[in-house]
Amino acid sequence: MKNRMTRYPSACFLLAFFFISCTGKPDSGEDPEVTSRGSIEVTAELQEIPGEFIDRSDYDYAFVMKYKVLEVHRGQLADSEYIYVGHYNPQKPRDAVSDARVDDVGGRLKKFNSGDIHRMALEMPIDDHFMGGIVNRYFDEYSGPVYWAVWTNPVSR
Amino acid sequence: MQKDRVTHFTLILFFLALIFVDAASLFTMQLLQNQTPTIFDVVTQPPSQQNLRRFENDLEDSSWLVQQLRPFVQSVRFSMLNDLGKKAVRGLDGWLFYDLDVRYLTERIDKSDAAEEEVVHSILSFRRRLSERGIQLLLVPAPGKPTIYPEELTRRATGMKAPINPWTRKIISRLESEGIQCIDLFTLFTSQKNDPQASLNPTYLIQDTHWSTHGMILAASSVASRLIDLGWTSRGTTDYIQKSISMSRLGDVLKMSKVPGIESVFKPEIVKAAQILHAADRKPYADDPASDILVLGDSFLRIYERDEPGSAGFVSHLACCLKKPLASIINDGGASTLVRQELYRKPDLLKGKKVVIWEFVERDLRFGTEGWQDIPLPEDPAKL
Numbered sequence: 001m002k003n004r005m006t007r008y009p010s011a012c013f014l015l016a017f018f019f020i021s022c023t024g025k026p027d028s029g030e031d032p033e034v035t036s037r038g039s040i041e042v043t044a045e046l047q048e049i050p051g052e053f054i055d056r057s058d059y060d061y062a063f064v065m066k067y068k069v070l071e072v073h074r075g076q077l078a079d080s081e082y083i084y085v086g087h088y089n090p091q092k093p094r095d096a097v098s099d100a101r102v103d104d105v106g107g108r109l110k111k112f113n114s115g116d117i118h119r120m121a122l123e124m125p126i127d128d129h130f131m132g133g134i135v136n137r138y139f140d141e142y143s144g145p146v147y148w149a150v151w152t153n154p155v156s157r
Numbered sequence: 158m159q160k161d162r163v164t165h166f167t168l169i170l171f172f173l174a175l176i177f178v179d180a181a182s183l184f185t186m187q188l189l190q191n192q193t194p195t196i197f198d199v200v201t202q203p204p205s206q207q208n209l210r211r212f213e214n215d216l217e218d219s220s221w222l223v224q225q226l227r228p229f230v231q232s233v234r235f236s237m238l239n240d241l242g243k244k245a246v247r248g249l250d251g252w253l254f255y256d257l258d259v260r261y262l263t264e265r266i267d268k269s270d271a272a273e274e275e276v277v278h279s280i281l282s283f284r285r286r287l288s289e290r291g292i293q294l295l296l297v298p299a300p301g302k303p304t305i306y307p308e309e310l311t312r313r314a315t316g317m318k319a320p321i322n323p324w325t326r327k328i329i330s331r332l333e334s335e336g337i338q339c340i341d342l343f344t345l346f347t348s349q350k351n352d353p354q355a356s357l358n359p360t361y362l363i364q365d366t367h368w369s370t371h372g373m374i375l376a377a378s379s380v381a382s383r384l385i386d387l388g389w390t391s392r393g394t395t396d397y398i399q400k401s402i403s404m405s406r407l408g409d410v411l412k413m414s415k416v417p418g419i420e421s422v423f424k425p426e427i428v429k430a431a432q433i434l435h436a437a438d439r440k441p442y443a444d445d446p447a448s449d450i451l452v453l454g455d456s457f458l459r460i461y462e463r464d465e466p467g468s469a470g471f472v473s474h475l476a477c478c479l480k481k482p483l484a485s486i487i488n489d490g491g492a493s494t495l496v497r498q499e500l501y502r503k504p505d506l507l508k509g510k511k512v513v514i515w516e517f518v519e520r521d522l523r524f525g526t527e528g529w530q531d532i533p534l535p536e537d538p539a540k541l
Binding site for chain 2: 049051052053054055056058059060061091110111113114115125127131132133134135136137139
């Protein structure tokens with residue numbers, strides 16, 4: 001058995017993946033941070049990541065992404081079906097994103113993938129909460145409010 | 158011959174093992190953290206150019222091995238080769254330059270960069286839209302540091318007579334021929350540098366991408382004089398005073414280099430600032446959104462103004478010269494497009510405006526974040 005394990009490492013990793021996937025508890029994204037921060041709390045599905053993130057490690061910015069709202073836990077949304085949310089420095093894991101400039105953002109999400117579900121604590125409008133570059137590639141098609149993501153946790157399906 | 162083959166195979170096996178260990182450790186750690194392994198992105202996302210590039214970046218950023226080794230490698234490269242990393246370029250006599258500023262001057266223009274037509278069209282379109290509302294536009298391209306001090310980047314530039322930024326000059330000439338008013342800080346700063354008296358006081362910070370207080374005040378005075386000469390505004394009645402402040406500042410180029418412990422190698426620069434205070438109550442200068450002048454720009458406006466010590470940057474000094482408060486939108490690194498998108502979201506800021514001053518750094522002509530998009534103005538507040 002030991003020989004086979006060393007002979008087929010990729011099969012072992014796949015087995016480990018399925019094992020951990022099956023035994024892991026479904027995550028609703030709820031934690032004391034997301035339920036208490038911001039004035040709005042939603043669970044929403046990330047519809048798309050519009051293009052590439054800005055490839056400049058020296059540039060701090062917010063990147064706007066489109067979400068389909070699945071559940072509103074707290075507060076009120078201006079638009080009930082889709083919302084546009086600005087995330088600070090989206091290349092970074094949420095638990096490492098806060099810095100001297102923006103110290104009140106975070107979460108457990110490690111990376112953004114379209115189709116994933118996130119539970120988020122939000123503020124609105126983004127301009128009142130973030131004083132930097134806002135990369136909004138929906139500018140031409142959408143002129144409504146853009147939310148500011150304060151806390152972002154992953155939700156398992 | 159046999160020995161060579163053994164060495165080759167050993168090296169091949171070593172590097173293959175390195176790749177395998179890195180991939181396996183990343184895969185296992187992501188599983189243990191209840192994350193979908195990054196490697197699956199290559200099959201779960203459509204194989205578009207964007208997704209593949211993002212996948213490649215994600216792999217690099219999330220690699221545990223890379224994260225552990227990077228600081229060590231950066232330290233070794235710095236101590237052995239004086240290499241400050243991808244973002245910083247070490248010049249002469251302690252001068253540091255930002256990689257993008259240098260690339261702007263040295264790289265051949267690529268088709269994917271914001272093309273000349275796009276820049277010119279965007280600026281002319283913005284001027285037209287403002288003009289329809291009776292608002293004048295004054296353009297303030299801020300020179301990149303290596304444009305003014307190329308001899309601090311390389312000895313080969315010492316004594317150069319010809320302008321080293323022909324593309325910038327070509328665009329400015331085109332804009333001026335279309336009737337756009339531009340402030341020529343290139344000539345102003347270069348003549349300052351060549352003046353034996355003034356050359357002791359550089360117009361740029363040694364460790365930073367931005368202008369010094371001296372350069373910034375020259376720019377603000379030049380803009381104020383042009384506005385008065387053009388008759389676009391008149392001086393107000395608010396009296397301001399200046400308070401000198403000396404502070405130590407670690408330049409942004411050093412912060413960008415990300416070499417561990419770099420702060421202990423380079424001493425912070427001693428920077429002299431001049432904070433603008435209201436003469437009446439000695440309170441620091443503050444914007445007035447109802448002013449007839451709106452200033453748009455990037456981090457060249459942010460430095461000293463919103464950074465330490467505050468109210469000592471371009472906007473405050475321009476207000477001091479004009480004896481009246483101004484309105485401003487400062488968008489770090491976003492003066493090409495993002496600052497106008499922000500203006501679109503703030504229609505009240507255009508209420509009662511007679512002049513818009515638009516500052517952007519020279520390198521943004523090619524590397525501006527989100528290019529040079531044509532952005533409409535917000536709905537006229539008077540018609541709302």
